[in-house]
Amino acid sequence: MRTFVAVEITDSTVLDSIKKLQGEIKVAAKPVETHNMHFTLLFLGEITQDVAKKVQAQLDGIKFSSFDVGFVGVGAFPKPKFPRVIWIGLDQGGEKLVELAKIVEQKLAPLGFKSDKPFKPHATIFRIKDKSGDITDQISKYNNVKFGTQRVSAIKFKQSVLTPSGPIYSDIGVINIQ
Secondary structure, X not given: OEEEEEEEOOXXXXXXXXXXXXXXXXXXXXXXXHHHOEEEEEEEEEOOHHHHHHXXXXXXXXXXXXXXXXXXXXXXXXXXXXXXXXXXXXXXXHHHHHHHHHHHHHHHHHHOOOOOOOOOOXXXXXXXXXXXOOOHHHHHOOOOOEEEEEEEOEXXXXXXXXXXXXXXXXXXXXXXXX
């Protein structure tokens, strides 16, 4: 099964703001459905059921205090001139999310899981498959736009099934944080 560890975006005000933004940005890209919005703390890839049980046991040992994240600004990876992903950033709680991602990685390192790049807190709102033109002008007007805040009080161990119409995510486990 294809798996990852994430913090879901569940605040309805934030999700409504993102949905509105997705309607305003004109780009040949697939918008991420609001029920799939999340921060990927660590992508694990294909694992067996046995490994999934070990991952869950390690995640259950995480101790962390809940915190707020504030959504602000829009950007693109690798850059706005050649975008593959369009995302919303954070102005509050980003350092806590980075810390949480490090804790997840430390807990799962003994099982052989390691991030291939440093965690950068962002919420993907579009995925661009084909080459797209420069979107700098389109997204620069959203540099300081605030999309709301959300309390982070749980992380989720999730399964991802890829389908032609998009990924289908389901929870394997939920780890509540204080």
